[in-house]
Amino acid sequence: MDLSSFMDGLSLSLQPINIMWIIVGGFLGTIVGMLPGLGPATAVAVLIPVTFGMSPVSAIILMAAIYYGAMYGGSRSSILLNTPGDGSAIAATFDGYPMARKGQAGPALAISAVASFIGGTIAVIGFIFLAEPLANFALDFGPAEYFLLMLLTLSAIVVLSIGKMVKGFLAMMVGLALSTIGIDTQTGVYRFTMGIPQLSEGIDFLIVIIGVYAIGEVLYNLLNIDQMKKEKKKVGKVWFSKEQWKRSVWPILRSGPLGFVVGVLPGAGGSIASMIGYTTEKQISKRSDEFGEGAVEGLAAPESANNAASVGAMIPLLTMGIPGSGTTAVMLGALIMLGLRPGPLLFEQQPETAWALINSMFLGNIALVIINILLVGVLVKILDTPAKVLYPIIVLLAFIGTYTLSYSTVDFFLLLIFGFVGLMMKVLDFPIAPLVLALIVGSDMEQNFRMAVLSSGGNLGVFFSSGVSIALSILTLLSLTYPFIIRMIRKRKQHLNSKDQVYRSS
Amino acid sequence: MKAIKLGFPILLILFSIVFLIASLQLPKANLGNSNAPIYFPAGISVFMLLFGVIYLIQELRTLHEENGDIRQMLSGRTPKLIGITILFGLIYAFIFERVGFLLSTFLFLGGLLFVINGRKKWLVNVIVAVCFSFVSWYAFSQLLGVSLP
Numbered sequence A: 001m002d003l004s005s006f007m008d009g010l011s012l013s014l015q016p017i018n019i020m021w022i023i024v025g026g027f028l029g030t031i032v033g034m035l036p037g038l039g040p041a042t043a044v045a046v047l048i049p050v051t052f053g054m055s056p057v058s059a060i061i062l063m064a065a066i067y068y069g070a071m072y073g074g075s076r077s078s079i080l081l082n083t084p085g086d087g088s089a090i091a092a093t094f095d096g097y098p099m100a101r102k103g104q105a106g107p108a109l110a111i112s113a114v115a116s117f118i119g120g121t122i123a124v125i126g127f128i129f130l131a132e133p134l135a136n137f138a139l140d141f142g143p144a145e146y147f148l149l150m151l152l153t154l155s156a157i158v159v160l161s162i163g164k165m166v167k168g169f170l171a172m173m174v175g176l177a178l179s180t181i182g183i184d185t186q187t188g189v190y191r192f193t194m195g196i197p198q199l200s201e202g203i204d205f206l207i208v209i210i211g212v213y214a215i216g217e218v219l220y221n222l223l224n225i226d227q228m229k230k231e232k233k234k235v236g237k238v239w240f241s242k243e244q245w246k247r248s249v250w251p252i253l254r255s256g257p258l259g260f261v262v263g264v265l266p267g268a269g270g271s272i273a274s275m276i277g278y279t280t281e282k283q284i285s286k287r288s289d290e291f292g293e294g295a296v297e298g299l300a301a302p303e304s305a306n307n308a309a310s311v312g313a314m315i316p317l318l319t320m321g322i323p324g325s326g327t328t329a330v331m332l333g334a335l336i337m338l339g340l341r342p343g344p345l346l347f348e349q350q351p352e353t354a355w356a357l358i359n360s361m362f363l364g365n366i367a368l369v370i371i372n373i374l375l376v377g378v379l380v381k382i383l384d385t386p387a388k389v390l391y392p393i394i395v396l397l398a399f400i401g402t403y404t405l406s407y408s409t410v411d412f413f414l415l416l417i418f419g420f421v422g423l424m425m426k427v428l429d430f431p432i433a434p435l436v437l438a439l440i441v442g443s444d445m446e447q448n449f450r451m452a453v454l455s456s457g458g459n460l461g462v463f464f465s466s467g468v469s470i471a472l473s474i475l476t477l478l479s480l481t482y483p484f485i486i487r488m489i490r491k492r493k494q495h496l497n498s499k500d501q502v503y504r505s506s
Numbered sequence B: 001m002k003a004i005k006l007g008f009p010i011l012l013i014l015f016s017i018v019f020l021i022a023s024l025q026l027p028k029a030n031l032g033n034s035n036a037p038i039y040f041p042a043g044i045s046v047f048m049l050l051f052g053v054i055y056l057i058q059e060l061r062t063l064h065e066e067n068g069d070i071r072q073m074l075s076g077r078t079p080k081l082i083g084i085t086i087l088f089g090l091i092y093a094f095i096f097e098r099v100g101f102l103l104s105t106f107l108f109l110g111g112l113l114f115v116i117n118g119r120k121k122w123l124v125n126v127i128v129a130v131c132f133s134f135v136s137w138y139a140f141s142q143l144l145g146v147s148l149p
Helices: A003-013 A016-034 A040-051 A056-081 A091-101 A105-138 A143-159 A165-179 A205-224 A242-264 A270-284 A296-312 A314-320 A326-337 A344-349 A351-374 A376-382 A387-406 A410-427 A433-455 A460-464 A467-505 B002-024 B036-061 B068-074 B078-099 B101-117 B122-143
Strands: none
Touching: A003 A016, A003 A056, A003 A351, A016 A040, A016 A056, A016 A351, A040 A056, A040 A205, A040 A326, A040 A387, A056 A091, A056 A105, A056 A296, A056 A326, A056 A351, A091 A105, A091 A270, A091 A296, A105 A242, A105 A296, A105 A314, A105 A344, A105 A351, A105 A376, A143 A165, A143 A433, A143 A460, A143 A467, A165 A433, A165 B002, A165 B036, A205 A326, A205 A387, A205 A410, A205 A433, A205 B068, A205 B078, A242 A270, A242 A296, A242 A314, A270 A296, A296 A314, A314 A326, A314 A344, A314 A351, A326 A433, A344 A351, A351 A376, A387 A410, A387 B078, A387 B101, A387 B122, A410 B068, A410 B078, A433 A460, A433 B036, A460 A467, B002 B036, B002 B068, B068 B078, B078 B101, B101 B122
16 A cells, blocks of 8 residues: 555545535435435436536545445435335345334434444455555556456346346347447447437447436336335434344444455445345354344344445446446446546556545545434435425436536437336346446447457457466356356255155155 | 337347348448458347347247236326326427526426326425526536536
């Protein structure tokens, strides 16, 4: 770790204006994250326009605060309404909601905030020590390694769409197809622009992101808008007992590093981290029978894991420019728009920006734990705001955000098209993250592929020419075959079990 | 419901075929390998076609299975709500620069609120539309320096 860059980053993030953005972002993110159906990706996408006109450092600090705020917010609605704000908050419903039903909403909210804080802090410490070595390692990457890394990221995110891999691949292909629209940077050939000048620079992925996440989510939520019930919750005392703390502390400390590691892996996000955290605790707990009935450790563990994962997910984004999840993909888009190019060179050329962001994660966690404990009553009131009023406002914010990207209403039509695409994808159960990720990395992936082939004189062996490229190729192959291997093992186990039963019964 | 379940994969297959034909008709590059800009999109369309066919077969196998979301999307006032939201979006796109941010935003937001939140809550709708239009105009154009029409 470069101590002087670290201190520069710390002093930047401690500037009063940036502290203010951490608090504002944390608060706004918590609010959007609390709204059912709107997760961190939507929160960042909808609030991108708020960063316009700001310095890049303040903007990324604000976006990170929105991200973590939304992670906290997602759990609020899980605990109080049994409605997770996003996938990573699902595990919080298992024991958080039963706690709230038992009249322990206050302790549940408090333990979730503290667990998130500790998990996030553990991950920030991991980040401080891992980010720079990883960035230095990434500096040795050539076009072939970058192409393979992007391929691994895409395959990992598709494979994680468990049970809907074909749809994941299709979403990825559509995203890659969209990424080819515009001028080919290596040859200057116009591709699929259909004579429309606005398409010569390609489709702005932020429009796609805002469309599929914000408009798509709102349209999808219109499906059940008349069935949405308002449920007022009493919060009661907002702190936990000594006994509850004793039961939670080890699950929190165990799940933090676990979540961080899962978060660093491309494609594996908060949802997987929180589920792993939950199931691990359930397996090792002496009170496993209480899980699902309001066991405090069943809430603390996934909360610690998912916040740690959200910090971990920033590592591949900042050090290699590879977003590992839908939310980090949205953030990558926003960072590029701000003139920042995440990747190994970020730490070389703008170390203070990178370190300011890392420090702001820690400060953001402190701000969020305070916001979420002190303002629980206020935040809960937001859940009383009718969805029928909120959704039109979100649609409007999406339009304003799109307009501010290029000051052209032509983009409104694209926004509506992608909003409808987002709705259909949700209705037909297509994963959205592969589409967004493929659209973002697609162009770079193609260019790196072609550069690698060009530099090797057309020899495809370039993709197996170094230790890193061989390792990445093996990992990609493993990630693609993993579900089939698991299925085969399960089938074999079932077959053996049934044979055993037949043998015993005879 | 069956039309949507089958229509989407067929649409994807058609899209991949059109995309493949368009890829093969791309202009040749003057620099380096003349076919270089064609390989990637053509490869994508072949994979898209392959997965599109697999998806179609999967849908054919599960055609009888109920999809609650599709049923919900086609029932009650949901199609009307989705249609009107998109229609209002289109109208907003047409009037945004012609009548200016404040008026168009008020009309758009107010209209959406009347449709989604109902006419009975007209007072809430009007207050929210007026306040939010003004607050968003002030926040974006005055505080954030975004140039709005």
